[in-house]
Amino acid sequence: MAELGLNEHHQNAVINYMRFARSKRALRLKTVDSCFQDLKDSRLTEDTFTVDEVTEMLDGLKVVVHSEVESELINTAYTNVLLLRQLFCQAEKWYLKLQTDISDLENRELLEQVAEFEKTEFTSSGKKANSEIIKPKLAPLNEGGTSELLSKEITRLQDENDKLKARLRTVETQATSALEEKLKLEQFLKDLNKVPEDQKEVAVLEETLAALKADFEKNLSVSTERQKSLQDNLISTKHDLLKVQEHLSLTEKELEKKFQETAAYRNMKEILTKRNEQVKELRKRLSQYETED
Structure with missing residues (x-):
């Protein structure tokens, strides 16, 4: 130095x-x-x-x-x-x-x-x-020794760099797709919520959505048992309905029987019987007149 x-x-x-x-x-x-x-x-x-x-x-x-x-x-x-x-x-x-x-x-x-x-x-x-002026020329790059090692290392690093670039492009493509999907979902949520003016309402909606999601995930684990319980309740309800229908049919018959036993029903029935007899008598007379003609 x-x-x-x-x-x-x-x-x-x-x-x-x-x-x-x-x-x-x-x-x-x-x-x-x-x-x-x-x-x-x-x-x-x-x-x-x-x-x-x-x-x-x-x-x-x-x-x-x-x-x-x-x-x-x-x-x-x-x-x-x-x-x-x-x-x-x-x-x-x-x-x-x-x-x-x-x-x-x-x-x-x-x-x-x-x-x-x-x-x-x-x-x-x-x-x-x-002293005489020395005019050195640029030393050529040798292909052996340290130069060869450096050249191989540079080639290796370039290959690795190309691989990393290709991987980076793949990751960028995936990230772009995920971002586009996220933007679509956000736009869909905005369309559903119609963009509330108050940010507090947005926070409330988000909390409600999170609670519903958590409740849904919780209920999903016991959905089979609840479905079985609902089926049992449905069968029981059908049985009760059949019993009620049968009870209504019996009640209707009893009401009809009681109505037939009332005085008004008997009077109406007698009147209808007399009228039927009168109609038969009239028809009989008419048939005699038709024979004479």
């Missing part, structure tokens, strides 16, 4: 990038210096200048310097993006997700630490500044 808190391999990569940045910075500074030198060689040929002439020269120099600095800043940003792309591509091959903290880029303490690191690496004894 060193000043930046990195291992030797990563620290060497940082040094190479800093060397690349220093070379680009030195080249761009030379370009800026040449802009000033060109101005001196091309315009500063007289002993005196007017204010307008000085203003014109400074404005032209500002445009040139502004363009050079802007170009360098843009190029630096793009090179940083390419560097990040290399790191992210390597991480994605191992299914890693790197994270960055942009706020640390303006951390003054860390910036001073990097500046001190650069000063130590490139100014001490003048050796490292003049």
